[in-house]
Amino acid sequence: MTLEEKLGQLTQLVPDQPEFAPALEKGLVGSILNSGGVEQVNQMQRGLKVPLLVGYDVIHGYRTIFPIPLAIASSWDPQLAELSAGVAAKEARAAGIHWTFAPMVDIARDARWGRIAEGAGEDPVLGSAMAAAYVRGFQSNGVLACAKHYAAYGAAEAGRDYNTVEISERTLREIYLPPFRSAVDAGVATLMSAFESLNGVPASANHHLLTDILRKEWKFKGFVVGDWEAVAELIHHGIAASNQEAAKKAITAGVDMDMRDNSYSTLAAAVRKGELSPAVVDRAVRRVLRIKDQAGLLDHPTSNESDALSLDRDAARRVAQRSMVLLKNDNDLLPLPKSGRKIAVVGPLADSKHDMLGPWSAQGKAEECVTVREVIRDSVAVDDADVIIAVLGETREMSGEAASRASIDLPGDQEKFLESLVATGKPVVLVVMSGRPLAISWAAAHVPAIVQAWFLGTESGHALADVLFGDVNPSGKLPVTIPRATGQVPIYYNHLPTGRPPDPKDKYTSKYLDTEIGPLYPFGFGLTYTKFEYSDIRVTPQAASATIKNAGNREGEEIVQMYIGDPVASVSRPVKELKGFQRVALQPGESKRVEFTITRHDLEFWSDHGWIAEPGEFKVWIGPSSASGLEGTFQLH
Ligand code: NOJ
Numbered sequence: 001m002t003l004e005e006k007l008g009q010l011t012q013l014v015p016d017q018p019e020f021a022p023a024l025e026k027g028l029v030g031s032i033l034n035s036g037g038v039e040q041v042n043q044m045q046r047g048l049k050v051p052l053l054v055g056y057d058v059i060h061g062y063r064t065i066f067p068i069p070l071a072i073a074s075s076w077d078p079q080l081a082e083l084s085a086g087v088a089a090k091e092a093r094a095a096g097i098h099w100t101f102a103p104m105v106d107i108a109r110d111a112r113w114g115r116i117a118e119g120a121g122e123d124p125v126l127g128s129a130m131a132a133a134y135v136r137g138f139q140s141n142g143v144l145a146c147a148k149h150y151a152a153y154g155a156a157e158a159g160r161d162y163n164t165v166e167i168s169e170r171t172l173r174e175i176y177l178p179p180f181r182s183a184v185d186a187g188v189a190t191l192m193s194a195f196e197s198l199n200g201v202p203a204s205a206n207h208h209l210l211t212d213i214l215r216k217e218w219k220f221k222g223f224v225v226g227d228w229e230a231v232a233e234l235i236h237h238g239i240a241a242s243n244q245e246a247a248k249k250a251i252t253a254g255v256d257m258d259m260r261d262n263s264y265s266t267l268a269a270a271v272r273k274g275e276l277s278p279a280v281v282d283r284a285v286r287r288v289l290r291i292k293d294q295a296g297l298l299d300h301p302t303s304n305e306s307d308a309l310s311l312d313r314d315a316a317r318r319v320a321q322r323s324m325v326l327l328k329n330d331n332d333l334l335p336l337p338k339s340g341r342k343i344a345v346v347g348p349l350a351d352s353k354h355d356m357l358g359p360w361s362a363q364g365k366a367e368e369c370v371t372v373r374e375v376i377r378d379s380v381a382v383d384d385a386d387v388i389i390a391v392l393g394e395t396r397e398m399s400g401e402a403a404s405r406a407s408i409d410l411p412g413d414q415e416k417f418l419e420s421l422v423a424t425g426k427p428v429v430l431v432v433m434s435g436r437p438l439a440i441s442w443a444a445a446h447v448p449a450i451v452q453a454w455f456l457g458t459e460s461g462h463a464l465a466d467v468l469f470g471d472v473n474p475s476g477k478l479p480v481t482i483p484r485a486t487g488q489v490p491i492y493y494n495h496l497p498t499g500r501p502p503d504p505k506d507k508y509t510s511k512y513l514d515t516e517i518g519p520l521y522p523f524g525f526g527l528t529y530t531k532f533e534y535s536d537i538r539v540t541p542q543a544a545s546a547t548i549k550n551a552g553n554r555e556g557e558e559i560v561q562m563y564i565g566d567p568v569a570s571v572s573r574p575v576k577e578l579k580g581f582q583r584v585a586l587q588p589g590e591s592k593r594v595e596f597t598i599t600r601h602d603l604e605f606w607s608d609h610g611w612i613a614e615p616g617e618f619k620v621w622i623g624p625s626s627a628s629g630l631e632g633t634f635q636l637h
Helices: 004-010 019-025 040-043 069-073 079-096 114-120 124-139 169-176 180-186 207-217 243-253 263-272 278-294 313-322 416-424 441-446 458-467
Strands: 011-013 029-031 053-056 148-151 191-194 222-226 325-329 343-346 386-392 428-433 449-452 534-541 543-550 556-565 577-586 592-598 605-607 610-612 618-625 628-637
Touching: 004 011, 004 263, 004 278, 011 019, 053 278, 069 079, 069 114, 069 124, 079 124, 124 169, 124 180, 124 577, 148 180, 148 207, 169 180, 169 605, 180 325, 191 207, 207 243, 222 278, 243 263, 243 278, 263 278, 313 458, 325 458, 325 592, 386 416, 416 428, 428 458, 449 458, 449 543, 534 618, 534 628, 543 556, 543 618, 577 592
Parallel strands: 011 029, 029 053, 148 191, 191 222, 343 386, 386 428, 428 449
Antiparallel strands: 325 449, 534 543, 543 592, 556 577, 556 618, 605 610, 618 628
């Protein structure tokens, strides 16, 4: 290969940009992003020395749209993530796509950030389980995965997209990196380097992240693609004066492929002038070719031009049923009886097919989505109703990339509308559709039943009706904290203790003057139509267990959570951290002993000397959320 051809392998372009056609003709493109379908891709592949790798954002479905990743995380069921990724991969592969820019594994603690919708929420253990599951789902069904955005993109200051990140090495290691590590251990083929600057060094030129940690510590063998024009943006970040300087910094730090901006074409001159070692280019090319080979592309450059697959509505519905969280259900208002009650289904999201798709919907078609109003066909007007279902929340454009909000309240006049519904005196069920937790304090105080539905995809309406009428017992739990007010964010359960823990009776403690202490709904919280009782916790340094009983009168599933805390250490440790979870299905009256293993790593924290566990007392909680549960202790010697 010539030097130019090698750099071509490191260049990803979009077919509709002007540089694309001439570059393709000369064999100077290695990958494309977004394609016009399998026939067009096959045509491009013919005659190329090295086939193109075709990438696309297949985030929560290709044509069959699944719930958004934040919703799937609410199921706490990695198998559902894997199932959804598998269906998406098969559909995408049939359309000639080899590579998806997913999973997005960024931890997010600030709901203003619109991209919280694309990930698994605020917790590294839940996030790691989901990350590995998506990787398996995509890659065992013929599509390469890409864990993004490496790293700590979710910690954007003030929740503003693309913004600066300043966090300690400990927070980086303990909170933001574990899902990436998990994706790497699951065999992810690629990673995407992020837009933001991390402690002053842009992630897309960050040797510490891309080489020291990713390559040397984690032994990652795949390749890294820079996010869209992130290489050229090193100029805006103020660490390069030209595209060539930006490209040199990025490739040297460990960005192997450059997305969209064609900056790597400037590297030929740098190599010839002796400013960049040809070995750096060869290293990146080898990584890209190895993955192309792994994908089978070198032997089979073209894809079958078979018919597109039909929608997998069953899978979409099954996943959606488990992706909702029941937040409130006073006097068992839900489930609603299937007959004998006149129901009004109202609100801007009751019948909006377009919004059901959520952000990042690939080739999903609004007309193929089912809304809840379509399913509850005999909806009446509010005046005639016995019960009102209000479907409120965000449009799909309000979350995802470049969709940060300064206020996470219900948008526009929706709260006033809700107040008017409650003022009728009729029972109101609030269904919240959103790409982020919303600060619904008024609703939590005045509405008897609330379902957090996020965006549920193609089968939204059916899945919602399944839960509202009790064919499915809701079992989801929050993967993120729901704040009382925007001003509380960032708010997350695994925070450090303060010297002055909040005390409503003591002014000089850590709290706000104008908002109650703590979240509206804590991480891990979610109700069901039955009742679970926890008893008899037993704890050793190697294991913890408790008995869970279904004390209600219908079958149900409980997500049992184990948290660990290290109350006295050489550095302040989070008040508690999730270390394990299990979904258990129980018949009425049935109980089960749920056991968790505790590993050495569960007790460790990041120190100047790497991971260490310090002897002393540890606390363990087993319970239904981060805010309640049975407590036990053990000594580590
Ligand atoms: C920019 C986004 O940050 C990234 O997540 C996405 O994969 C690329 N654009 C490609 O669309």
